[in-house]
Amino acid sequence: DSVISRIEERIARWTFLPTENGEPMKVVRYEKWQKEEPQRDYSFVTVVMYLNNVESGGETVLLRNATKKQGHDIKDDDSTVECAKKGIPVIPRRGTALLLFNLNASVAQDAFNIRRDCPVLMGEKWTAVKLVHIDSFNNDCSDMNDQCKDWAKDGECTTNAGYMLKACMKSCNEC
Structure with a gap:
């Protein structure tokens, strides 16, 4: 599809990584009260593209440095206000994207790079997620x-x- 190809070319320019390093794009729909638990991506780069405006909730929270070791609890919480307070919240807005580097400068997994999606309180949330690797995904x-x-x-x-x-x-x- 030409739209997907154009998006993938833009991601390649943005990340300075060729298109063949990317996994297939994944479109995700979150309905009311759906959320994603804290997760770590094992690709070099993650690009989260927001496809719609969410009426309420649905923030992507960057939990960098939010670990139990430092006294922060990253366990499940259905309160979007409390969820968003547990890191740096990114409000989903149509047409915006979030670029996350999952590896540190020595190309090792960044132990503090964790993200989660807070519950959608009203409406729904649509995202497209692209994982990009250092080498060709199709080896x-x-x-x-x-x-x-x-x-x-x-x-x-x-x-x-x-x-x-x-x-x-x-x-x-x-x-």
């Missing part, structure tokens, strides 16, 4: 040699197809 599509891009530009995909179509699948557009 079959890659180049085995750092020079593949240059060789492909020089026409080697046709001149030396026997080697190139196996070793330089990505640069030869074979996947």
Whole structure:
């Protein structure tokens, strides 16, 4: 679909990561009183796109540094006011997006990067979530040699197809 492709291209520009590093986009609908428990994503980047305005509740709360070790309780709470107080709340507004880096500078899991969605009190909440990895999500599509891009530009995909179509699948557009 061209709309999805344009969105994925924008995400690639925003994150500086190629589109093939992303998982398929997931659209989620939250009805009244639905919420998401505290979670940690194991991708490099998470992009949460808000598809509608929520009448009441439904905040995404960044629980960074909100751990029991520091005296904060991140357990379930049906009060959206209390839920939103447990971190940095992001109010869902149509057309906005939240970019979260899930790994720290040394590319290790950020132990304090946890998020949750507070209960929707009125109406419903629609989001589209895109997880993006450091490497190609479809690991079959890659180049085995750092020079593949240059060789492909020089026409080697046709001149030396026997080697190139196996070793330089990505640069030869074979996947």
